[in-house]
Amino acid sequence: SKKRFNEVYKRINVEFRALFPKFFGGGEAFLKLSDPEDLLDSGVEIIAQPPGKTMQNLTLLSGGEKAMTALALIFAIFQFKPSPFCLLDEVDAPLDDANNHRFNAHVRLLTENSQFIIITHNKKTMEIGDAMFGVTMEEPGSSKVVSVDFERGQKLIEPPRRKGA
Amino acid sequence: SKKRFNEVYKRINVEFRALFPKFFGGGEAFLKLSDPEDLLDSGVEIIAQPPGKTMQNLTLLSGGEKAMTALALIFAIFQFKPSPFCLLDEVDAPLDDANNHRFNAHVRLLTENSQFIIITHNKKTMEIGDAMFGVTMEEPGSSKVVSVDFERGQKLIEPPRRKGA
Amino acid sequence: MRLLRLELAGFKSFPDKVSIDFIQDGVSIVVGPNGCGKSNIVDAIRWVLGEQSAKHLRGAQMEDVIFGGSTSRPAAGLAQVTLSFANPEHDSINKYSEFSEISVTRKLFRTGESLYQINKTNCRLSDIRELFMDTGIGGKGYSIIEQGKIDRIVTSSALERRALIDEAA
Amino acid sequence: MRLLRLELAGFKSFPDKVSIDFIQDGVSIVVGPNGCGKSNIVDAIRWVLGEQSAKHLRGAQMEDVIFGGSTSRPAAGLAQVTLSFANPEHDSINKYSEFSEISVTRKLFRTGESLYQINKTNCRLSDIRELFMDTGIGGKGYSIIEQGKIDRIVTSSALERRALIDEAA
Numbered sequence A, B: 001s002k003k004r005f006n007e008v009y010k011r012i013n014v015e016f017r018a019l020f021p022k023f024f025g026g027g028e029a030f031l032k033l034s035d036p037e038d039l040l041d042s043g044v045e046i047i048a049q050p051p052g053k054t055m056q057n058l059t060l061l062s063g064g065e066k067a068m069t070a071l072a073l074i075f076a077i078f079q080f081k082p083s084p085f086c087l088l089d090e091v092d093a094p095l096d097d098a099n100n101h102r103f104n105a106h107v108r109l110l111t112e113n114s115q116f117i118i119i120t121h122n123k124k125t126m127e128i129g130d131a132m133f134g135v136t137m138e139e140p141g142s143s144k145v146v147s148v149d150f151e152r153g154q155k156l157i158e159p160p161r162r163k164g165a
Numbered sequence C, D: 001m002r003l004l005r006l007e008l009a010g011f012k013s014f015p016d017k018v019s020i021d022f023i024q025d026g027v028s029i030v031v032g033p034n035g036c037g038k039s040n041i042v043d044a045i046r047w048v049l050g051e052q053s054a055k056h057l058r059g060a061q062m063e064d065v066i067f068g069g070s071t072s073r074p075a076a077g078l079a080q081v082t083l084s085f086a087n088p089e090h091d092s093i094n095k096y097s098e099f100s101e102i103s104v105t106r107k108l109f110r111t112g113e114s115l116y117q118i119n120k121t122n123c124r125l126s127d128i129r130e131l132f133m134d135t136g137i138g139g140k141g142y143s144i145i146e147q148g149k150i151d152r153i154v155t156s157s158a159l160e161r162r163a164l165i166d167e168a169a
Ligand SMILES: Nc1ncnc2c1ncn2[C@@H]1O[C@H](COP(=O)(O)OP(=O)(O)OP(=O)(O)O)[C@@H](O)[C@H]1O
Pocket: A141, B050, B053, B056, B060, B061, B062, B063, B064, B065, B094, C011, C012, C013, C014, C032, C033, C034, C035, C036, C037, C038, C039, C040, C041, C064, C065, C066, C067, C068, C069, C147
C-alpha cells in the first residue's frame, strides 16, 4: 500500500544517509522520489556527493565509488530489514584497500542478523571469514567443493602452475 | 579490400590459436567468420574451449575466463600489428593469481614493440612496472599526478584512514 | 530462518552430488581459481528460488543449466538443486510451522520436464515464492548480488530501484 | 611513434595543469585510491583522439568533461588536453614528417566552442583521424580498454568484433 511504501522508503533513506558518509569518510547521499505525488508508482533516485566534490550526475562516479554507493544502499536495506542471508559475488573487485577495509568491517556488523556468503579472490576479504569453502576442478571440467581451514585456503588459490603459465 | 581483410583475419587467427592455450594451460580457441561467402561484411565469431571443458556458448564462461579470452584476442592483434601504446584500465580485476601471473608475463613480452600504461589496484601487477605514477586528491575534488618510486607507491595506495573508516 | 545447506547434482559444472553445509553464524568465504564453478553456485541458489530466465543464468536456454559433459564425463540427464533452511522459531507461514527444517528443491530433466518441491513434496513455483515472501530472498530481492552487477543499483532506472525498496516493504 | 607526454587542464577532476611524462620503453603503472581520477586520464586520452560521444566518457553532455568545481574551487571555463608523440623515424604521413615531435590538442569552452590542433595549429577532427589511421589508436581501435569493458570483445556482436580486425587491416 502507499502508506507502507512511504514508511519503508523513509526508514531506508535514514539508514542510507547515515551509512554513505561512513563509507566515504564524509560527503552525503540520500534517496529522492521521482514523483512524490504518486507514491504507488514513483521511481527512486539516488543523489550522492562524495566528500569535496560537487553534486554531479551519478554516471561520473568512478568504478569504486559506484560500488561503495551501491553497497551503502544494499546494507541500508539490510539494516532496516535483514534478509536471512546475503550472497555477494566478487563485489570487492573494484575496491581499493581502504574501501575494502570499510566493506569488511561493515559486513562483520551485519552478521549479527544475517548469514553472509562471500565469493572473493582478495586475501584481505578472506580474513573476515568464519569458514572457508574451496571450489576446485581437480578433474578438468567437473567442479567439487571442499571445506578448507584458513591456512590451506591460501594454498588453494595458488593452483599448481599449469604448463604454459 | 576483401583480400586484405582475409589475410589479416587469417594472421590474427594464427596468433589467437597459439596464445589461448598459453593463457589457459591448454584447451583451444579460434576465430570463425559468420558468413565466409561475404568477406566484405561478415562478422567474426570466437570459439573458445578451456581445457577439460566441452565446446559451449561463450556466455557460460566465467568472469575470469571471459577476461583472459578477450586479452588473448587483443594481444594476438598486437602481435600481428603492434599499436604504439596500449592503455589498460583495471583489466586484472577479475583474474585469480595464476591468471594475473600469465597476464603480467605476457605484457612484459609485448613491451618490445609497444608502451604499456596499466591502471591497477593489484600489487602483483604493479611489480611489472618500469615507472609508477600516483594520482591523488590531497585537496578533495581536485586530482593531481605525482611520479613515485616503487616503494612509495605502496604507501600511496594505502591512503590515511579517513574518519569513518 | 537460517540457511543450512545447499545440495547440487548435475547442475552446470557439478556432475556429482555436492553438499555445502553453511555455518549458522558469521561469514562463509568461497574461493577457487577462475572458471572452477563459484558463480555457478550463485546461479544454483537463484535457480532453486525460482529464477525463470535462462539468460539471467548466463545460458541461452534453460537446458544449459544441466551438466553438459566434459572431456572425461558424459552429459547429465538431470539437474537438481536443494536448499535447506533451519526454521528455529518455526517462523514460517502456517503451512510449514511444524517443521524444524524446510527444504526447497528444483529439478530439470533433459526432456524438458521440470518440478519444484518443498520438503520432498511436489509443489508449484508460487508456493516457493509465497514461502520467501517478505524475506528479501528470491525474485527482485536485495540479498543476492551477482558477479559484475554490484553497480547495477546505481546505474539502473529509478523504477527498478523502487522494486528493491518494495521487496523490503 | 612513441607516446611522450599527456598534459591536461580543466579536464574532469583536474582543475590545474598536470603533465605526465611517460617512459619511452616498458610499462607505466598508474595507481591511486577509488575516485582519485585514474579513469579520467583514460577519458582524456580518448577525448583528445577524437571521441565524440559524451556517454562514452561517462557524462550526459560533452560539457561534463570540463572541471565542474569542488567544495574549494570554482568550475573551470575550459577543458584542454594535449598528447605528444615522439616521431623518431619521422614515420608519420608526409605532412608532419619534418617534425621530431607531434602533439595533438583538443579544447572545449563552456560556451560550446571547441577546437582541435596539431602542433598548435588549428585543424579538423578528420586531420587527427588521418594522423592515427592504421596505428590501432583512436576510434574503434584495439589499444585502449576502459574500466569494466575487458569482456566486451567476448560479449559483443560478431560485427563489432569485425571492426576490431578491420582496424588492424
Ligand atoms: N551446463 C554446464 N555444463 C558443464 N559446464 C558448465 C555448464 N555451465 C557452465 N559450465 C562451466 O562453468 C564454468 C564457469 O564457472 P563459474 O562462472 O562458476 O566460474 P567462477 O568460479 O565463478 O570463475 P571466476 O573466478 O572467473 O568468476 C565455465 O567454464 C563453463 O564452461
